[in-house]
Each structure stands twice: as structure tokens, then as C-alpha cells.
Amino acid sequence: MSTSPFAPAYPEGTACADIAGVQVPVRFSDPTAEYQAVRERAALFDLTGASVIEIGGPGATDFAQRVLARDVEYLTSETTMSSLVLADDGSVVDQVVVWGREDGMYLESSIGRGAELLAHLQERAADADAVTVTDRTDEFGLFALEGPYAWGVVGRVIDAELAAMPFESIVDTRWDGVDIVFARAGLTGEYGYKVLAPRESALDLWVKAAQEATPAGLEVLELAMLEVRQPVLRHETADSAGASVLEMGANWLVDVSKDEFVGRDQVLAAFEAGSTVRTIGFSGTGPVPEPGTEVTVDGEAVGEVVYATRRIGADDTLGLARVRPELAAAGLRLTVADAEVSTLTSPYVTPRSWSTPII
Amino acid sequence: MSTLEELRAVADARRQTCTQIKKMIVTRLDLMIDPEWITDDQPLFGRGLELDSLDVLELYVAIEAEFGVALYDSEMSVFGSVGRLAEHVNPALVEQPA
Structure with a gap:
């Protein structure tokens, strides 16, 4: 250690x-x-x-x-x-x-x-x-x-x-x-x-x-x-299957205009093939769900929780879920375990630095 | 609680605005990427698309021409992500959660 x-x-x-x-x-x-x-x-x-x-x-x-x-x-x-x-x-x-x-x-x-x-x-x-x-x-x-x-x-x-x-x-x-x-x-x-x-x-x-x-x-x-929405790799790649770039939504960390790099062809092939699941942020007032908890709509499974945490200074949870691509959008009410959650637009908090000049 | 079909419809409306914004960014700024490579959560400045202040001016003009929305006096937070920008140019997306 x-x-x-x-x-x-x-x-x-x-x-x-x-x-x-x-x-x-x-x-x-x-x-x-x-x-x-x-x-x-x-x-x-x-x-x-x-x-x-x-x-x-x-x-x-x-x-x-x-x-x-x-x-x-x-x-x-x-x-x-x-x-x-x-x-x-x-x-x-x-x-x-x-x-x-x-x-x-x-x-x-x-x-x-x-x-x-x-x-x-x-x-x-x-x-x-x-x-x-x-x-x-x-x-x-x-x-x-x-x-x-x-x-x-x-x-x-x-x-x-x-x-x-x-x-x-x-x-x-x-x-x-x-x-x-x-x-x-x-x-x-x-x-x-x-x-x-x-x-x-x-x-x-x-x-x-x-x-x-x-x-x-x-x-x-x-x-x-x-x-x-800065990736937290130790949570977002924790599943045994390994997360793909597209599932994580980490496209901005990959330059597909570069001719050659390890994994490039596989990422592009997945992009051409179309979506499987996509990541979306959510918040809710229920207990913090474990990674892998099912996300449902009307009792039908539509995805699962990547990870979630209790917000500090607020009485709610904040987390990421991987859901069917057609539902990976902000402004939706989904169900995680038995609790209702709302999907969110990133960033979930606007950094004060964006409106604070260096003087 | 909305049905799956209702949620899909709301998500689709948002996707349409986001796709329109992505295409506008790629075209106006001559980016060498497929517009759909840009994610809804992607920041436009700093990390992310790494646009600069000249790009901002170009986007102000483009957004006004394409959506009829003037952003000149807005905070930089509208460029926090494609999704955030979509909500500014199409406020109905925020008013009708499902």
C-alpha cells in the first residue's frame, strides 16, 4: 500500500x-x-x-x-x-x-x-x-x-x-x-x-x-x-465488459480525424453501426442506487445505472445511466428501482468560474 | 408517468434541435467531423470542442440566422453543452418535460 x-x-x-x-x-x-x-x-x-x-x-x-x-x-x-x-x-x-x-x-x-x-x-x-x-x-x-x-x-x-x-x-x-x-x-x-x-x-x-x-x-x-460531465473513469469503466467510447459519451476525447491510433477502427465501426446504449445524467430524491440498478419505463427495462452519488448540500442523488439511445435525452422522467428520476442537461452545475474573471 | 412512446416523442424533439445545432457548428466552423460525433453533453469551449472566442462570434451570428435567437448578452453558460444551447434556442424543450 x-x-x-x-x-x-x-x-x-x-x-x-x-x-x-x-x-x-x-x-x-x-x-x-x-x-x-x-x-x-x-x-x-x-x-x-x-x-x-x-x-x-x-x-x-x-x-x-x-x-x-x-x-x-x-x-x-x-x-x-x-x-x-x-x-x-x-x-x-x-x-x-x-x-x-x-x-x-x-x-x-x-x-x-x-x-x-x-x-x-x-x-x-x-x-x-x-x-x-x-x-x-x-x-x-x-x-x-x-x-x-x-x-x-x-x-x-x-x-x-x-x-x-x-x-x-x-x-x-x-x-x-x-x-x-x-x-x-x-x-x-x-x-x-x-x-x-x-x-x-x-x-x-x-x-x-x-x-x-x-x-x-x-x-x-x-x-x-x-x-x-467530466468522466470519472474508475466508476464509468468499472463494469467487466469495459465501456466503449460511444457508450460513455467520451467522443470529445477521441480525434477521429487522426489517421491511425489503437482502437480507432473499432470505434469508427461502432459509430457507423449505430447506437446500442448511451449515457445520460439523472437526479432524483430516492436512495442512491447501486451500479447496475435497472432503469425502467412503465415496468419495461430501458437501461441501467452506471453509478450515482448523494449530492453534497442538496437532498438528492446525482448519477449516470446507460439507456436505449432513443431515451438518452434530458427532460425525461424515468424510474430507477422504485423511485422517479429526471434526466438532465449537462453541465448539471454551472461553474462559477465561467462568470468570474481573473483580475 | 409518461408512456414509453410519449418519452420517445419528447426525446426526439430535443434530438432534432440538438442535431440542427451540431450541423450548424460543423458547417459554420468547417470542422472535419460528422455532426453526430458531437454528443449532447459535449462542452463547446475549453475542453470538448475547444472552440475559441472567434468561434463564439461566428456562432452568435449563425444561431441568430438559424434560430432567430440573439445570444449576445447571454452568459457563456449557454455554450456549456449542445443540450444547454438547444434549451436556449428552443425554450419549449424545457417547458414540456415528460
Whole structure:
């Protein structure tokens, strides 16, 4: 079991969970305060549950073009982007954040999916020329600042110029004498920034950030991601069959105009063949349904729940369901278990950052 | 509780508006994708379709021409997804849940 480099700074009573062999903080103190931080001020997220995998060697870019579903031709050491990684059958292995580096790139896995991603990449690299795949997770500490005023925190504790960096840009910089890689990217729809620091120095930086932003656990992070329909891979690919791109509705993470990548032909064939099921968000006032719970209309099964959670600060549930394509639309009343739910238009919460300028 | 047929009809009305928006986006912005590749939940800016501020201006013009709806003073939230935009250009979709 590995632990976070930030664990020594967790407040007493922090609740952690074992997510794929990593102790991940799910709740630091009061979930309502943590949720309010990300939607109203600034939250600090421990991203230790994500793996950092380096793609290196002269063949790194060619390899990345094959294994990533989006085009990395224009990736530089000053840019980042998100992409899916697909298996040969077109099913989703993981969603990654690609950090462009001078010699290759880092792939940041989604939380809890690092082992699957690493195994997949290593298997593909065995047949590739001049490429190395190295798990460097243990060398780094990774945390995020997100919220409508996260830019203010970045300005106060690091550097005001970093706060206004363009979306999906990266800079190598120093913070308190520590070399860090700083990225403007996020998961919750709010202003988002990430700090990738050497593991031995990361704790001090976390402590500094925690003086200005509220540490928030995985429970709040995943709810905030769901609210803006950012995929939460460890829930959305949990079924044994493996989710397809189209079923997940993650088309935006696949660039079908790119000529060749692993899984491309299978995804396009499925697209041409037409829908089987589609994902739609829902809310309701009943108990939180388990994944796989049947969704019905007039007693007839029309789909099943992918996953659902209790909303923080509201007395209802929020979840995703995979339903017949003709019913994958907002504004419908369906039945989950014995409770009525309403299907929703994404995003389910409008991030305050969309109407909050950086000043 | 509505019947399956009633729900299908409501979903179909929404789909028609969403499809019209997707075709408009692909045509106006010369995107090299099948309009149906865009999902109803897909954000139009930032992540998602990754449109920029010039694209916004183009879309303002296109939406007014195609739907007769002026969005100039609207918040950016109308571009939060194709579905959200559909509700703005066709408010009847919100008024008639099934």
C-alpha cells in the first residue's frame, strides 16, 4: 500500500480509502465546506491516486501518436492536453492528461487506473522502437488547486503571472526554491491548476497551498467532476465488459480525424453501426442506487445505472445511466428501482468560474 | 408517468434541435467531423470542442440566422453543452418535460 507524500499534513480524522493500492483521502473534515470551497472559493486536491508515467526515447512522439486517441503532433513542453487511451477492441483503458516535456511526455492517469494504464503501455512498447515507458509516480507529489478563486491562491502563494496562463499550458518554474512543473488544467469546470513537484519537497508546498485553499477529498472531487460531465473513469469503466467510447459519451476525447491510433477502427465501426446504449445524467430524491440498478419505463427495462452519488448540500442523488439511445435525452422522467428520476442537461452545475474573471 | 412512446416523442424533439445545432457548428466552423460525433453533453469551449472566442462570434451570428435567437448578452453558460444551447434556442424543450 502506498501513501501520499501529503499524508503527514492531513488533519486528524481524515478519511482515506484504498483506491487500487493507494491510500487516497476521500474526506478531510466537513464535506459541505470542502464542496463549497471548490464551487465558491478554492479547493486543494491530493492527486496521489493518479500515476505519472513517462514516455521517453527518440520514438516517444510516434509511440504516443499510436496509443493516444487524440493528436499530439502539436504538443510541446509548454502544453498539456487530455486524451483517451484505447484497447485494441476500442474499449477505454484510461483517460490521461498528457504533460508535454522536452524529451517525451508524462501521462497522468485518472485516479485508480494507473496500473491498467501502465500495463497497457508497457505491452504496446514491447513492439515499438526506441521508446521507454517508466512509472515515475513515486518520484513526484501531485496536487491541484481548483475553484472560482483558485487563481487568487496561485497569485498569493506562487506567482500572479502563473494564474493567468492560458488554459492547458505548462511552465517549468521554481516555487520556494523547488523546481516544479506547473500546469493550468482541471477537472471540475472551475479555474484549475496543477503542481508536479519532487516528492521530497512536495509536502512543504502542499502545506503552503493549504494555508490559502481548503483541502478537499476525492468524494468532493468526483462529485464536482460528475456535475460537469467530466468522466470519472474508475466508476464509468468499472463494469467487466469495459465501456466503449460511444457508450460513455467520451467522443470529445477521441480525434477521429487522426489517421491511425489503437482502437480507432473499432470505434469508427461502432459509430457507423449505430447506437446500442448511451449515457445520460439523472437526479432524483430516492436512495442512491447501486451500479447496475435497472432503469425502467412503465415496468419495461430501458437501461441501467452506471453509478450515482448523494449530492453534497442538496437532498438528492446525482448519477449516470446507460439507456436505449432513443431515451438518452434530458427532460425525461424515468424510474430507477422504485423511485422517479429526471434526466438532465449537462453541465448539471454551472461553474462559477465561467462568470468570474481573473483580475 | 409518461408512456414509453410519449418519452420517445419528447426525446426526439430535443434530438432534432440538438442535431440542427451540431450541423450548424460543423458547417459554420468547417470542422472535419460528422455532426453526430458531437454528443449532447459535449462542452463547446475549453475542453470538448475547444472552440475559441472567434468561434463564439461566428456562432452568435449563425444561431441568430438559424434560430432567430440573439445570444449576445447571454452568459457563456449557454455554450456549456449542445443540450444547454438547444434549451436556449428552443425554450419549449424545457417547458414540456415528460
